[in-house]
Amino acid sequence: MTFDMAKAGMQTGARPSLDQTSQHERDRFWMGFALLEAKAAREAGEVPVGAVVVIDDRIAGRGHNAPIGRCDPTAHAEVIAIREAALRVGNYRLADATLYATIEPCAMCAGAIVQARIQRLVYGAADTKAGGVESVFSICTNSSLNHQVEVESGVDADASRELMQGFFRERRKSAGVKEANSGAGGVTDRSAADE
Numbered sequence: 741m742t743f744d745m746a747k748a749g750m751q752t753g754a755r756p757s758l759d760q761t762s763q764h765e766r767d768r769f770w771m772g773f774a775l776l777e778a779k780a781a782r783e784a785g786e787v788p789v790g791a792v793v794v795i796d797d798r799i800a801g802r803g804h805n806a807p808i809g810r811c812d813p814t815a816h817a818e819v820i821a822i823r824e825a826a827l828r829v830g831n832y833r834l835a836d837a838t839l840y841a842t843i844e845p846c847a848m849c850a851g852a853i854v855q856a857r858i859q860r861l862v863y864g865a866a867d868t869k870a871g872g873v874e875s876v877f878s879i880c881t882n883s884s885l886n887h888q889v890e891v892e893s894g895v896d897a898d899a900s901r902e903l904m905q906g907f908f909r910e911r912r913k914s915a916g917v918k919e920a921n922s923g924a925g926g927v928t929d930r931s932a933a934d935e
């Protein structure tokens with residue numbers, strides 16, 4: 741069975757037919773929506789990270805990285821998606837939710853995932869420099885906390901990684917052009933996950 745994203749609908753709350761699919765296929769399907777969010781971040785000039793919160797086979801919240809545009813250091817894709825989902829369900833706990841993130845969440849977002857009691861986290865590429873789930877910290881599975889999250893990683897990791905690498909390649913290129921023209925320094929506005 742294959743999914744038609746257009747048919748499934750891009751609107752929040754869309755509910756595709758998922759009954760006969762394996763968990764892995766479901767994960768790839770929902771990750772596709774997180775990747776679309778990441779592309780929206782890229783279009784806005786933000787580090788391309790996207791996330792969706794899925795509850796009962798529906799998208800309850802979606803977000804893309806926006807700290808620069810919102811002047812908000814906490815405006816990471818995951819936090820935005822969690823806030824939207826919690827408002828939608830009217831509960832600060834999201835116990836039956838799965839969060840899909842294109843890149844391994846940072847320490848702040850991993851903390852928010854634990855605070856929201858999210859059941860399952862699925863992410864794409866690892867963030868070896870700042871990952872809060874497996875790479876640098878293990879916040880989501882820390883046995884000292886009273887909630888642990890099921891974690892699945894590497895889902896559509898290549899697509900997530902390519903988005904990030906392409907973004908930073910372009911940024912370096914334009915920073916180089918600026919430097920040549922004005923003598924200004926390199927990139928200074930790094931935010932969220934880096935290469």
Ligand SMILES: [Zn+2]
Nearest residue numbers: 816845846849
């Ligand atoms: Zn984050």
